[in-house]
Amino acid sequence: MSSYTDPCAHCEEMMQPYLDHILTEEERVAAESHLDECEQCRRRYRFEESLRVYVRQATAEQMSPALREKLSALRIPLN
Amino acid sequence: MSAAATVALVDESQDAHRLAAEARDRVRFEEDALALADQVYRVARHIANSREDAEELVQETYVRAFRSWASFQPGTNLRAWLLRILTNLNIDRGRRQQRAPQMQALEANDYYLYDKLADDGDGVPDTDRVVERLSQDDIVTALAEVPHDFRDAIVLVDIGDFSYADAAQILDIPVGTVMSRLHRGRRILKGALAETAIEEAAGT
Numbered sequence: 001m002s003s004y005t006d007p008c009a010h011c012e013e014m015m016q017p018y019l020d021h022i023l024t025e026e027e028r029v030a031a032e033s034h035l036d037e038c039e040q041c042r043r044r045y046r047f048e049e050s051l052r053v054y055v056r057q058a059t060a061e062q063m064s065p066a067l068r069e070k071l072s073a074l075r076i077p078l079n
Numbered sequence: 080m081s082a083a084a085t086v087a088l089v090d091e092s093q094d095a096h097r098l099a100a101e102a103r104d105r106v107r108f109e110e111d112a113l114a115l116a117d118q119v120y121r122v123a124r125h126i127a128n129s130r131e132d133a134e135e136l137v138q139e140t141y142v143r144a145f146r147s148w149a150s151f152q153p154g155t156n157l158r159a160w161l162l163r164i165l166t167n168l169n170i171d172r173g174r175r176q177q178r179a180p181q182m183q184a185l186e187a188n189d190y191y192l193y194d195k196l197a198d199d200g201d202g203v204p205d206t207d208r209v210v211e212r213l214s215q216d217d218i219v220t221a222l223a224e225v226p227h228d229f230r231d232a233i234v235l236v237d238i239g240d241f242s243y244a245d246a247a248q249i250l251d252i253p254v255g256t257v258m259s260r261l262h263r264g265r266r267i268l269k270g271a272l273a274e275t276a277i278e279e280a281a282g283t
Contacts, residue, residue: 012189015189015190016261016265017262044190044194047192047193047197050209050210051210054210054213055218055237059124059219059238060121060238061121061130062117062120063120063137067116067137067138070138071137072113074138074141074142074145075109076105076109078102
């Protein structure tokens, strides 16, 4: 961690793995201690979380009833 | 009845039992697969380049799935099995060309998009409001601009809720590759969203 002189830049690197829950315990504690004292990074993390939820919602598209019927019709009939 | 005839009858009734059991298994498989069609389509819609391609891809997937149902291992992840068929078909049919000649997608840093969007507002932005500066169309368009390898990872994990391990199996790549494509892909997506946001702010 000593290689990072800018704590916010390091926090940015940790964001995706943090939100994916794949940091080691030590890395997680370090990230959270920076988040505790840095309002800017906290906002940016919160934004990333809302963005992920929003992407999921924005891309959710129902399939058409016509396609559903076509798929059912593909079933192989019992002899 | 001769001993031979009795054996033949027993064989026949065992055959009938086996066939009935197989028919039952197949019907259950087909019902389970159809129950997942909505979730399969949701992923297909963004793996394919258009709604039409997605519908065609889902149909081809089900044709193949119903035909090769016996190769599905009961108790394993059926949704992942279907998506594996789907992504393979998508590659086999050469449908992975980008819709438009690909402009080099900008890979932003992770904070870039938030900083861009927050900049446009006045005063300290409310995080929940910031995300609303993007429209649903912005998201769908920006996602379509992400090159396929990266997009497939995003679509499976962030939209399809597959684990890294399942996504790795579906795409037939190592888990580490899924993770790096996912992380880079999300940055590319944010770069594309930032560009859209900047264009809209400029009124173009």
